[in-house]
Amino acid sequence: MSIKESAMIAVRDCMGVKPGEKVLIVCDTERDFIGVPLYEAAMELGAESIYMEMKPRTRSGEEPPEVIADAMLHSDVVIAPTVFSLTHTQARKKACLNGARIATIPLTEGTKELITDMFSTGGMTADYFRMRDRIEQLYKLQQGTKTAHITTPLGTDINVEFAGREWHMDTGLALNKGDFTNLPGGELFIAPTSANGKLVVDGTFGDWGLLDTPLELIIKDGVCVDARGAHADDLKKLFEELGPDARHMAELGIGMNPKARLWGILLEDEKVGNTIHMALGNDCGFGGTCTVAMHCDGIVTHPTVYVDGKKLDIKEFL
Template sequence: MADLLEVAKSILKSNLNIQESEQVLIVADPESREAATIFYEAGVALGNETMLMEMMTRTKSGEEPPKPVAEAMKAADVILCITYHSLTHTKARKDASAAGARVATMPGITMDMLQEGAITADYSEVEQLTNEYCGLLEDGETVTISKSGSQLSFSIKGRKAIPSTGVFRNKGESGNLPSGESYIAPIENSANGTIFVDGSIAGIGVVSEPVLLTVEDGRLADATGKQGRRLLELLGDGNGRIIAEFGIGTNKNARLTGNVLEDEKVYGTVHIAFGSNKPFGGTNEAGVHIDCVIIEPTVEIDGKGLDLK
């Protein structure tokens, strides 16, 4: 426990650039209580006013926290969302960032992940790679992903790329921790084609067999197999099925574990997500956001191959 406390203190100081007078809010749920308590104790040990708010577990990623939590988030300087499901793409997180808070979301973080894998990365290298890929996305207009005979294409024209480096030094910065991804919101009705997901799916885990997704005019029309059917159930029949995100993993220490917090950061992978994307430059609000990880695909931006190795 002492070692984990030191890890948590290092994260607060190095990744979140915590200052002496800043107030820290930790948002948690019953499933994440153990990890959240370590960060609470770390904040106290550093001498910062630290608060721990525990809410009921959300039913899916992208679901909003209750109003008291959302209001508290807007009043804090530094926020860690240590929850089972992700709060990354919620209005509450966006509003907190707009109010100046630095927000690290850590959905599904495990005790193992506090000691191994993505958290141990060279974050200067992560920053460099992330910014490099973001530059390519910013300059691009059309993305094509190919895998095992499947191919999905969509437009990113005019959309802003988001760097998630795991380092949050300035007011309003936010992202996952551990981190390492460059992501962007595709034009919502532009995606067409099929793509095999052979890595993992948020809320489901590592896929037992590749899931073939069929996307028509930006909307997920079908997903094969038992895990594909579960994905469709999680997304619902409404706006949850609209394409939301294209992301590129930039963390060379990240592992494919079934926990999407780490899976989508694995170098050599990309991911697409469905559901809400308004918090990072899209137009869709759905109350759900689910990522699907693809291992070592072929990716082209405006016809030029992207180096993922």
């Protein structure tokens, strides 16, 4: 499959773009090779397609320029292939509340060739409607749950609390007003209220890509109190720069895309089936209260997950 074909799938199938709709492509100078095909696909479908390009942000969760945020607010559809993620921004949240259907495509890691390969052959090739049905099945089972206990062979042993918070689905489909997704999609996620234990990240971590050696995060009362191993020093520098909110445990996610693979590109890696991910930083866009300009995910492979004391077999839903 080519980039042009993947772009058409994204615009036509995942976003349901119709003739005459106002479709805004928010890109940056580093990801135009994804942004331009999306713009052209929307034009081909008869949309009022608009392309806006900015300089890359400095980290995921940083707000776009005001002129772009305003344009997002007045669009029917927004697709954002960028280096750093616009997912956890007020601009994205406000535009969704105003009715825009939005897909973010944060491509922080990887060469042009690797990203092109991923977008053409990985998670974008999933059967999105079948995957949506499976995610909805698991979503219904998780309603009203309160806690999770997660372990892995590498030493993860963490208890996560989320009573009163709502699970969210990322199906890769944004067909109704206010819908939001990543592309490729494929996860179920929630903002914890607290967490305690050790998280051993052995997949991709934040904007640093696929780890050569694991990173251990020590979590106490929903806060990262220590980091050891790969990129621990880099993470601690962010803590110093951004303050205590950057240590906040922001997300528990379950990867559910059967076609996704570990590329070292967080966008797809967090969707890999039978993985979980947890994030530090901003969670205000999906039920939390932390607004710090950072959202840093860590992928954990081969997890054993118990929800409210009952074992969850993620593979059954792939």
